[in-house]
Amino acid sequence: MFPLGSVLFPFMPLQLRVFEERYLTMLSHILELDPAEFGVVLIERGQEVGGGEQRFSTGTVAQIIELDTDEGFVTLVAVGERRVVVGEWLAEDPYPAATVRELPELQWDAALESLRDDAELVVRRTLALAAEYSLQQWPPDLVLSEDPVAAVWQLAGISPLGPIDQIALLRAETAEQLLTDLIEFTIAAEEALNITWPDEEV
Structure with a gap:
């Protein structure tokens, strides 16, 4: 280990x-x-x-x-x-x-396509935003696997999240839970990046 x-x-x-x-x-x-x-x-x-x-x-x-x-x-x-x-x-x-x-492998359901599209949009958008502030390991236009389960895990892997959010995603019991949590965590990260600090008074 x-x-x-x-x-x-x-x-x-x-x-x-x-x-x-x-x-x-x-x-x-x-x-x-x-x-x-x-x-x-x-x-x-x-x-x-x-x-x-x-x-x-x-x-x-x-x-x-x-x-x-x-x-x-x-x-x-x-x-x-x-x-x-x-x-x-x-x-x-x-x-x-x-x-x-x-742990059991995640099972894919074609009904999750729309949710996956939403997750991909949020992750790529947040990666692009994060790149404006610091050098990111993964580019926003990274090509994902054609296998849907692999692509979902890759989205989780490239999203600019902290390790506590990541470990929560790793524990997901279903693909739907993984995508839902990924969207929630990534939106929170995006909102944190969008915070505009007030100008300091001199």
Whole structure:
């Protein structure tokens, strides 16, 4: 398990620069497996370097698709595959490990097309607005997957939300709930970006 300061969604890429000895050891074990996979969970409190952090229980299994080594560290690219919930954290010997159960995959209903269109409009509009204030990881015109479930997760992944909103989306039980919450959270983010601060008096 990789506890990180960000949420990984299914069908979204993850790039990591691994340098801690315990995680390098973990990678050597992962790469013996086929497919080479690991879990990602969001850190609730603490930091990812050095251990001792508290973690959220809902996470995502990531599959390694690229790997590059350099002196003292490894760079990898993985992609989110499926959601899991931690049942029990195991002794860290020497890296974080847990027993997990998989969450059901979201099922798509063609009746959700209009809701998905609304979510895409809000997410792209807010991404464009956010780009006016800071450099964003994802462009507003990013091309989404043709698979509807993958596209919904990708919309959640690119929306400029904080990790608490993201973990709530990751826990969605249905595609409808995911889209409804995504619209609500993204509109709130958009409204926060649109706040005009009054001029300070001199």
